[in-house]
Amino acid sequence: MADFASPIATYDCEQHVFAAAQHIVKALGASKNLNDDVRRLLADLDTHLSTMTIITETESRGTRELEEQLKFAQQKIMSLESNRAMIWASGHEVASEYLQAVYEIHRLSESLRSLLSNRSGKQKELLEQAHIVLQIAMERLEEELILILARNKQSFEPENMSFRSCEDDVVYEESIASNEDDLIEDTPQRDSSSTEPEERIIDLVHPEVISYIKSIADVMFASRYDQEFCHAFINFWKDELDEYFAVLRCDKLSIEDLLKMEWRCLNRKIKKWIRAMKFIIRVCLASEKRLFGQVLGEFGSVCSTCFVEATKGAMLCLLNFGEAMAISPLRPEKLLSLLDMYEVLADLLPDIDSLFSEDVGSFVRTEFHELLMRLGGTARATFMEFGNAVASNTSTNPFPGGGIHHLTKYVMNYIHPIFEYASTLNLLLGVQVGEEMVEPIGTVDWQNISLKSSCPVARHLRWLTSNLESSLDNKSRLYKDGSLKHIFMMNNIHYMVRKVQGSELAIFFGDEWIRDYTGKFQQHATSYERVTWNPVLCLLRDDGNLGKSILRERYRGFQAAFEEVYRNQAGWFIPDLELRKDLRISTSQKVIPAYRAFSAKSFPVIGDKYIKYSADDLEDHILNLFEGSSMSLHSTRKR
Amino acid sequence: MPATDNQGSFLNRISIRRNQVVSMDVNHEQELEDLELFQKHVVDRFSDLVTTQPPPPTAADSSPDSALMPADTLLSIAWFRKLLDAFLCCEAEFKAVLIMGRDPTQFAKPPLDRLIPELLDRTVKALDVCNAITHGVELVCHWQKLAQIGVTALEQRPIGEGHVRRAKKSLNTLLTSMTFDDKENNSHGGKSTERSWSFGRRGGGASVNKDRTAGTFRSLSWTVAKSWSASKQIQAMSSNLVAPRGGEPTGLALPVYIMSTVLVFVMWALVAAIPCQERTGLATHFPVPRQLVWAQAMIGLQEKIGEEWKKKEKKGTCGLLEEIQRMEKVSQSLVDFADNFQFPAEAEKVEEVAAQVTELAEICQKMDELVPLQQQVREVFHRIVRSRAEVLDVLDQVGKMSTPVLY
Structure with missing residues (x-):
């Protein structure tokens, strides 16, 4: 909108002429003689002057003229002053004329001031008049500015932000129905980043009015009312x-309240905070920065100073939430949320650095960097703390049935989503204790390193599982039955291996770990067979003695031992079907051939009525083991 | 377990130091010595803060000699800078006394097993106070800008009605802002408050000015929840503050008490001086036992500030900060001048106003120190956070030694 172009150029020109003329007069006063060239030049000037309408012909005439101009401009300004409508609403022409009149007043007051050397009463009066009118106009413009901003601000719809307030648990009315809220639950699922608000700059006010706002800024700055303009503008934003x-439902809470908050509630607040961070910084602040540039850009550092003043409070509030999280007690369930928070800050770091690049913004920048470091430290400490807690986890009672301990489940499910955070965690875990955290992102190509099983995450995962293993080992000592101890270890280690194999984490653990731990649970399976069945099978050993009563005795012994095993172990549990099947088969392969060999030789001697189980019966029983439900061993004698 | 897994940085340091100590007696003597030194330093630092200067001048039209007052008048920005410095020094030393070279198991035994959690609780409250103060300083900076407009306008010569009107407008906004009541402020902090920008004298609704003034106050609502009260916070921080009794084996109980008192005092003084949400009855919230030798200087300061507070509280003061108080008075006096202004001004009046404008300009200049003050408040915040973490670290180590953590 060129309509609002400032008439300052003509005014500048006048000042130039004035200064030059003063210079000439001074020079002429200093010299007594004039050469021809100068004389000719001055004569030229004289003819020039005589053809122009001369303001300075006489002092009183000049004053009169100024007075008329002042009256004219004043009328313009005062006529609109009595009009109750907004100037802007009265059309561009009116607005433009008004602004012209304000410039005129300012120009006149400057002229009057420069003429004021002889202090004529009339000029003083006029100057006083000009200042009053200027003040009236400035007040009006300040008001106008706020009205324009308020009426033309664009109400944004955060379409991909759906926020739910923690207290009432009601879906935010204006949000588009959200699928994401479901993910807020405790499942270790990461928010898909594809639905996040992307970086975009929006129009905070209707683009049509920006040039008008700018013209208000221009005239207020030109009239040295810049402080008033900035004050109103900053306060509005x-x-x-x-x-x-x-709108973002981002409540301001004290650190104390946040530290006391129940985790589920806090977790929701974290999700909201993450989105608010992105939206406020990427969208609101970026857009605000652009607007400030459009309006105040040509006034130099004022622009960034105003921007910082308008946004500092909001930034501190946002960062404060992070501070509270960073000092909250270390709890393993917080890890992923902390990592999410860390990642969003790391992600926003370049935005902050560019938004607050100037000196005046260093306060915000420093606070942001510091929080990033602190959150990183807290996330790292949480992970380490978890590892230590796993190692020191103790039980007082043996885990019933030898199944999968909840600690194993917890740990393995806990580490499951870590893959997605690998590069961040590598960065955080790569830092030695006591060392200052290095600047994140971009310094080292963690993406590459993370693919190796020797990266910090891999080392820490293996450390964690080895802590888990030793904790399980301690728990297994609570079993009185040595066989159950092996079943327990076999089950749990098998669970760990299967969890690792079935996830992306396998590349961190590496083939060697998998081989190693597979060997371990197989070893426990073998040990189980040995510990349980060797003594039983021992009774069937052929020692060449075929005496009827001896054989009968040994068979009765075997039968009792088998029943004892069965009674003990029927309630044991191998949850994994495959593993259960494998162990049954390998057990039966160990027991049945020995039984068959014994029965072939001995049954005829012992006599049918003493035989309780056929080989098939035995096999059936063995193949019923490890279901986890105690079944009574009933005689299945079928002949 | 890789080396990075070792978390016991404190314990390592402690055990090294303990190995160097020959016997427990020497250790104990060292402890007493450290304690005495800490106590002495607290006394010294607070004695430095006691100024012989009287409280800020009471009359706005007092001679502009006030410009010649020393930089560290009680409750001035410069004084608070010194106070926060003193706090940071005491805090550093306290941490050394509490943590370095101590047997961490003390933390698990009485009286520390109770005192340390209380201390930690206090520090969290102090963090919230720091935040409130940071935002309060923002508001004072905002006042500084309004005052600066008044200065700019009234520095013009010859002084005319236009200038006077300009000054009056901004100084009136300033004064309204300063006397804004906490409770009103709260109601404006609510997001439910529908702002009606679409009014104004053009729209025929409420006056633009009024709403704009309210707008300047919303900045206070940035701080925390609406129900948060600085006064309650200070009260909660000091309510369980009990001096260890003479006969008891105090050990570390005394430095914990001293540091807590220093902390509460600093937060209390900040809240009294800088605009803060809800401060009713602040003066009575912080009793320090009179008989304590080390606290004499602090008690003196507390009495003076407490008296000032009682004097001003009824008037609904915006803060005891010396610069704020003077700014308010000078501004009021300039607004009175503006109300009775007639062009051309009498030479005598002009001279009188010129002196006040100079004073206001000088106050504004002093308020440039608000920026470093705000940074210092943040430094205090970060320091408290770090120390808290270190104490928690020790507690954690102690906890691991005694009871395993169960998940």
């Missing part, structure tokens, strides 16, 4: 940011 907080 400060309040707007406050409003965005309300």
